[in-house]
Ligand code: SF4
Ligand code: SF4
């Protein structure tokens with residue numbers, strides 16, 4: 514046993530008369546009874562051989578000389594190389610029929626993609642996707658459906674140029690503009706998921722969204738979601754919340770469940786601040802209240818929260834993930850467009866892409882706190898955009914809840 518040490522990625526949760534340990538690297542859980550707990554604390558070699566072997570196999574005990582963080586990052590960089598598809602988030606416009614108080618694009622000049630640029634976008638995507646069997650497209654804005662013509666144009670051209678490939682789309686939208694024409698078009702666009710944001714219950718949502726026309730608003734968005742679900746689209750509702758509006762957020766989650774049950778996916782996201790490096794803190798109590806409700810409604814699977822991340826950002830860390838703005842300028846991340854010096858990598862009309870910036874977005878950025886943190890396998894240092902000092906939410910979202918989640922899982926499942 515002398516050659517082994519306890520993993521730095523063990524999280525221990527004491528229970529009455531036992532100890533639960535979760536390893537964030539292997540994502541395994543063990544519950545030790547009171548005697549095993551005692552051995553674990555005082556002399557691991559006293560544990561039965563079978564238990565010791567299991568602890569070694571599942572990384573609770575690791576060889577003394579090993580650097581677990583180096584191993585973690587090596588595996589992460591391998592995952593970056595194993596990219597299976599290309600993915601392009603395309604801003605058809607920076608304009609919007611809403612004017613959300615928090616919109617990071619409010620300060621941007623209004624730009625709309627024209628036909629010529631759309632043609633070049635399709636050519637660029639075809640060129641960049643030669644080695645992939647799948648091309649993913651994420652329609653984004655502003656409100657992307659304000660310029661649906663370029664979506665149809667790009668899809669039509671891509672289908673012609675890539676008849677041997679699987680092409681799919683996602684849309685991030687405020688959900689207000691769907692009508693029968695757009696719903697039919699969305700089928701042609703091979704839409705697999707539509708993400709729609711709700712900012713609160715009716716009064717609050719409409720106060721934040723500040724639609725320019727009274728025909729749009731909360732109720733009409735909910736009606737559209739119901740029509741989209743009936744039409745067979747997968748819908749993800751993102752609920753934005755802030756600490757001050759917790760009561761309204763809880764009411765909204767209840768309302769969504771009452772109206773839509775589990776026909777939609779739902780997640781809650783704290784509103785974070787762009788252009789600031791301050792850490793955003795939502796109190797642990799508030800996070801736990803929201804988390805409990807989301808688990809009760811089966812909108813969150815706690816086991817998924819505790820899964821190890823294979824890559825820093827499932828989007829921006831891959832080489833052939835790109836954001837294309839309405840003028841055809843290419844970035845690594847939408848939120849980082851405010852800092853072209855850190856995120857602009859090229860132009861669809863030609864020229865080499867900036868490999869040094871692409872490489873920077875692959876690498877994890879961690880600070881001394883991360884190197885000591887047992888959550889590192891779950892977050893790999895957090896959102897890259899934040900780490901570059903562009904937005905405000907640094908840490909693993911559920912860091913304050915992790916012991917509660919471990920305890921919850923141990924009660925639901927039979928642990929070793
Ligand atoms: S709906 Fe989206 S794009 Fe439109 S103003 Fe709100 S945050 Fe900005
Ligand atoms: S970002 Fe926060 S939660 Fe993630 S490893 Fe660093 S300190 Fe831990």
Ligand code: SF4
Nearest residue numbers: 826846848896897898
């Ligand atoms: S904002 Fe953060 S998590 Fe989102 S794409 Fe950019 S780097 Fe990734």
